Amino acid sequence: MAPLTLGTAGHIDHGKTALVRALTGVDTDRLPEEQERGISIALGYAPLTLPSGRRLSVVDVPGHERFVRTMVAGATGIDLYLMTVAADDGVMPQTIEHATVLAALGVDTGVVAITKSDLADPARARSEAAELLPAAEAIAVSVKTGDGLDELRTALERAATQVSGRADQPGGLRLHVDRVFSIRGAGTVVTGTLWSGAAGRGDEVTVLPAGRRARVRGVEVHDEPVERAVAGQRVALNLAGLARDEVARGDVIVAGEDVQPSYRVDAALQLEERPSRIAVHHGTRESPARLVELGGRYFQLRLEQPIVPLRGDRLVIRSLSPPDTLGGGVVLDPAPPRHGPSRDLLARLARLERGEPDAEPAAPAPVAPLAAPEAPPLDAAALAVEERLRAAGHEPPPDDELDPAALQALRAHGRAIRLGRDRHIHPDALAAVQARVEAIAARDGEITLAGLRDELGTSRRFAQALLEALDAARVTLRVGDARVLRRRAAG
Numbered sequence: 001m002a003p004l005t006l007g008t009a010g011h012i013d014h015g016k017t018a019l020v021r022a023l024t025g026v027d028t029d030r031l032p033e034e035q036e037r038g039i040s041i042a043l044g045y046a047p048l049t050l051p052s053g054r055r056l057s058v059v060d061v062p063g064h065e066r067f068v069r070t071m072v073a074g075a076t077g078i079d080l081y082l083m084t085v086a087a088d089d090g091v092m093p094q095t096i097e098h099a100t101v102l103a104a105l106g107v108d109t110g111v112v113a114i115t116k117s118d119l120a121d122p123a124r125a126r127s128e129a130a131e132l133l134p135a136a137e138a139i140a141v142s143v144k145t146g147d148g149l150d151e152l153r154t155a156l157e158r159a160a161t162q163v164s165g166r167a168d169q170p171g172g173l174r175l176h177v178d179r180v181f182s183i184r185g186a187g188t189v190v191t192g193t194l195w196s197g198a199a200g201r202g203d204e205v206t207v208l209p210a211g212r213r214a215r216v217r218g219v220e221v222h223d224e225p226v227e228r229a230v231a232g233q234r235v236a237l238n239l240a241g242l243a244r245d246e247v248a249r250g251d252v253i254v255a256g257e258d259v260q261p262s263y264r265v266d267a268a269l270q271l272e273e274r275p276s277r278i279a280v281h282h283g284t285r286e287s288p289a290r291l292v293e294l295g296g297r298y299f300q301l302r303l304e305q306p307i308v309p310l311r312g313d314r315l316v317i318r319s320l321s322p323p324d325t326l327g328g329g330v331v332l333d334p335a336p337p338r339h340g341p342s343r344d345l346l347a348r349l350a351r352l353e354r355g356e357p358d359a360e361p362a363a364p365a366p367v368a369p370l371a372a373p374e375a376p377p378l379d380a381a382a383l384a385v386e387e388r389l390r391a392a393g394h395e396p397p398p399d400d401e402l403d404p405a406a407l408q409a410l411r412a413h414g415r416a417i418r419l420g421r422d423r424h425i426h427p428d429a430l431a432a433v434q435a436r437v438e439a440i441a442a443r444d445g446e447i448t449l450a451g452l453r454d455e456l457g458t459s460r461r462f463a464q465a466l467l468e469a470l471d472a473a474r475v476t477l478r479v480g481d482a483r484v485l486r487r488r489a490a491g
Helices: 016-024 032-037 065-075 093-104 123-132 149-160 343-353 380-392 404-412 427-444 449-456 460-472
Strands: 005-010 044-049 055-060 080-086 110-115 137-140 174-183 187-196 198-200 204-208 212-221 224-226 228-230 234-240 252-254 262-271 277-282 285-295 298-307 314-319 324-333 417-419 423-425 476-479 482-485
Touching: 005 016, 005 065, 005 093, 016 044, 016 055, 016 080, 016 110, 016 149, 055 065, 065 093, 065 277, 065 285, 065 314, 080 093, 080 123, 080 149, 093 123, 093 314, 093 324, 110 123, 110 149, 123 137, 137 149, 174 234, 198 212, 212 228, 262 314, 262 343, 277 298, 285 343, 298 343, 324 343, 380 404, 380 427, 404 423, 417 427, 417 460, 423 427, 423 460, 427 449, 427 460, 427 482, 449 460, 460 476, 460 482
Parallel strands: 005 055, 005 080, 080 110, 110 137
Antiparallel strands: 044 055, 174 187, 174 252, 187 234, 198 228, 204 212, 204 252, 212 224, 212 234, 262 298, 262 324, 277 285, 277 314, 285 298, 314 324, 417 423, 476 482
């Protein structure tokens, strides 16, 4: 049975860590701050033994929206998921965002645990979970009473049999570092999920992107020394010849020369929105990037910090402000030249996406750019929603008061712009706010949140969301508690 890694997912306070403790006997909240506050902040790890004796590596992730970046870092190496949905809450915002992250990573096998089933009838939560994750088996459980835990273990066993694992897949050692620490007398230790290959004592490795060399002094899997670990396992490597400050979370431990750092990748992406500047999550590393459309679902990502990709790797794409998961996709070319769209390029990327060999050189300079597919015309419902957004000005209604299909159509036409986590604003309204912000900042040298609130006669919440939207559009730049105009906006 191939080694597999199971990742938790779910909204804050839906019982992920308590459930892992009940299943494994391990409290993954190891930090004093986590124990004091009663919430997960960092990634936690534990081994889970299933009824057959098979052992899974468990990565327990935080559920708070402030720690989605940490959740993504933990989820990038998992093979299947355990989603928690509390019976007394049902599906919540981070349930949905975590499901979006899993979909972006291509993790489509897992189980839903309807937690706190001793507090409320699990029927509603089960129904909502089935709508969000229709392929997942749902088991009602209670950590307090122990009900459903054996059924959950059996369901996880069934899910594990549907996943092939990574151990037999080709490729050399590649481990994305999610934790670094020192042990007196032993030196530097890194941990992570082994994406490919195997790691054994005496192996010579390289730390990318810096290119530092090291030797594997020792290998552990869940605190147990082993001679060799294989892909799909949670692994700790004791590295000789490397100081603690020479490796960090987000680095990649590799053996061999087939993988190199890259500032550009061509990728096939499924995105809810297409802002020009985004955050790219790959492995445990995050980098701001420019999103360059190549046509259809194909994009070039021009990164501000290098990642260490291979063809076929999964990416998660998030907006920078406000932070939100937009979707994700797969790397097609891990080191392309800088280019724009062309017919030849699109044909090549389509072949790569189908898994065909890359028999051609990298795409040449762009020729005959292709226009992006036209969005379908707006229907009466979409026009009605647009009129409502236009009339609402800088205080638009929440999304749940609007027709979702109409809102999606407006976004596709550029006639609705995300404002905060749960609203959209008409571009004309945002442009009017931008004009007032630019006038005040040009006059006073800056604009504060309170200043915009008073200028518009609105609430602090709307003023903050509007300023964050202008930050994301690179009109303003936050400096301390104020905003100043970026050079482009100023002249």
